[in-house]
Amino acid sequence: MQTVSSYGVEIRKQNIPIRQTLEIYRQAVSYLTEIYEQVWAELKMIPEAKKRFNAAEHLIHTTKKNHARFDFDIRFPKMPSYLRRAAIQHALGSVSSYESRMEQWEAAGELSGKPNFTCENHAMPVFYRDVMYREGTEGKDEAYLKLYDGHDWRWFRVCLSHTDMEYLRRNWYGKKASAPTLEKRHHKYFLRFSYTEEVMFTKTPVKEQIICSVDLGINTDAVCTIMRADGTVLGRKFIDFPSEKDRMYRTLGRIRRFQREHGSAQAGDRWAYTRRLNIELSRKIAGAVAEYAWENHADVIVFEYLEMNGKISGSKRQKLQLWRKRDIQKRCEHQAHRKGMRISRICAWNTSRLAYDGSGIVLRDWRKHSLCAFQTGKRYNCDLSASYNIGARYFIRELLKPLPATERSLLEAKVPAVKRRTSCVYADLRELSSEMGLLMAA
Known part of the structure; x- marks a missing residue:
């Protein structure tokens, strides 16, 4: 690929x-x-x-x-x-x-919503090599671009950011980049270079796979669990960037006070700065998740399929609107693919609502929302319990999918909970793994 x-x-x-x-x-x-x-x-x-x-x-x-x-x-x-x-x-x-x-x-046959034809555009030019773009002296932070000076097309020497060029030399040395595209961001101009890599995904059988199940949240950015197919937990990690979130929430407070006095029309620059902080936060979360999975030799990173439709209401609606869940998954997917790891998603229904030990619905702590109480009275971290359930649902799906109908029916009769995937928990995976071991031994 x-x-x-x-x-x-x-x-x-x-x-x-x-x-x-x-x-x-x-x-x-x-x-x-x-x-x-x-x-x-x-x-x-x-x-x-x-x-x-x-x-x-x-x-x-x-x-x-x-x-x-x-x-x-x-x-x-x-x-x-x-x-x-x-x-x-x-x-x-x-x-x-x-x-x-x-x-x-x-x-x-619609009467409204007719498409509009417009000639205005925001096209950005591509500087093709040799005819529009030439590399500068090796080791120097420079390049040559063919630009229009108002009268003619001439070659101009441009200085490039030293830190950006050092990053390219360190991470992409010896690899050929495509023709750079001009880009404008935050009143600055950039040359965007693209690199194409051939990667080979892991082909480890399901029973031998190691996965990293990830529960993305608002209070805790991500909770990761390293798990085997039999339910063995090899590692757990709480990924959180409190200082970055505190900085973003502080800017939101400043925006709120500014808009109260001056209105929202003049707050565009402040909102742009907040969006940049939020984008940087999503980059750090995705990088931390991919790095943790790579360190533990994970074959697959498992996420929830998060789809939030309709109007968001409640006291945490602003946090939910700023939550870049899809962007985090997209960035993490790209980094995982570069390292040969696969990405999988499971249904998010009841992953946090049900206890991982199979005791039933949990009761959230209203003082500290990240904690919950099981039906047995045990207090546990709700996000960690959800990450167990996420990994368990992935393995239950992948273990049952290739089996013949007779074997699958036999296992579903012994472990009825796996019939309905939206109610599967970690305890069901442990029971299913035990029953499959007995079936193979017989």
């Missing part, structure tokens, strides 16, 4: 015509989008994407053997060929998307 990783390197030298280049590129894309929308009836008759692209280029670019129908070369003289082709591809995609949405809207 191929995994693609990217990293943005900040451009330190700002007195170069990046804005002019970005402006003329977007003007070219807008102009091409308007042209191709006019002649789309002609272009859509060409089924092959490569031939359609060639026909689109012949409409706007004059060569010795072709006379262009439109005056693109006059409006945008000396535009590099690779940049022109990137603009053509972006414009074709925009028009094709609009036409498809329009056909679906007409087929549905």
Whole structure:
């Protein structure tokens, strides 16, 4: 399997015509989008994407053997060929998307929600190697870009962030990066490099697998449990970043007081800073989970399938809205795949509600929400109990799935709780493992 990783390197030298280049590129894309929308009836008759692209280029670019129908070369003289082709591809995609949405809207017969066609875009140019981008002297934090200075396309030397370049040299030395894409974030420009890796996933049989079951939470960021197929717990870890969360909640308090006095219209920068803190928190959580699983030689990282639909209400609605559960799983999935580990998800119903020992529904402590009381009177960490149940449900599913119907029915008769996956707990896995061992011995 191929995994693609990217990293943005900040451009330190700002007195170069990046804005002019970005402006003329977007003007070219807008102009091409308007042209191709006019002649789309002609272009859509060409089924092959490569031939359609060639026909689109012949409409706007004059060569010795072709006379262009439109005056693109006059409006945008000396535009590099690779940049022109990137603009053509972006414009074709925009028009094709609009036409498809329009056909679906007409087929549905809807009276409202008609798709709008717009030529405005936020396209970012790609600096193809040798013709648009050249690497600087080895060991130096520099590169050369071909930019538009308002009159002509010329080569400019740009300084790149030293820390970013050191990261690339340390982690991606010897690996070829794709053509960098210009990116703008927080009023700064970056060159985003992409790297493609070939990875091999582990093919360990289910009975020999080691998994890392993860319960993502709001109070505790993540609770991880290392588990074997027979229910043996090899390790547990509570991952929490209290200082980062405290900093974010402090900024939320400042925003609340500011909006009370001045309104919400002027709080955009404060909200942007809070979002950046929240994104950085999700990065740290995902990295810590993947690192812990890798240290314990886990084959699979198991998450809950978290889907929250509808309006969020209650005293913790702001925390739930800021909870980047899907982003954490996505980042952790990418890091796990780079190291050859797989990702799996199970149904989240009743993982925290039921005790891992099979005693039934737990009673949450209203003073300390992370603790709970079992029906037997035992007090335990609710998130840790949930992580046991998450790992158990994964193994119950994977152990029963490949079995023949007769063996599966026999095991379900001996352990009735495994018939309904949304009520399975850790104790059911222990019982199922014992029954499977007796069945194999017989």
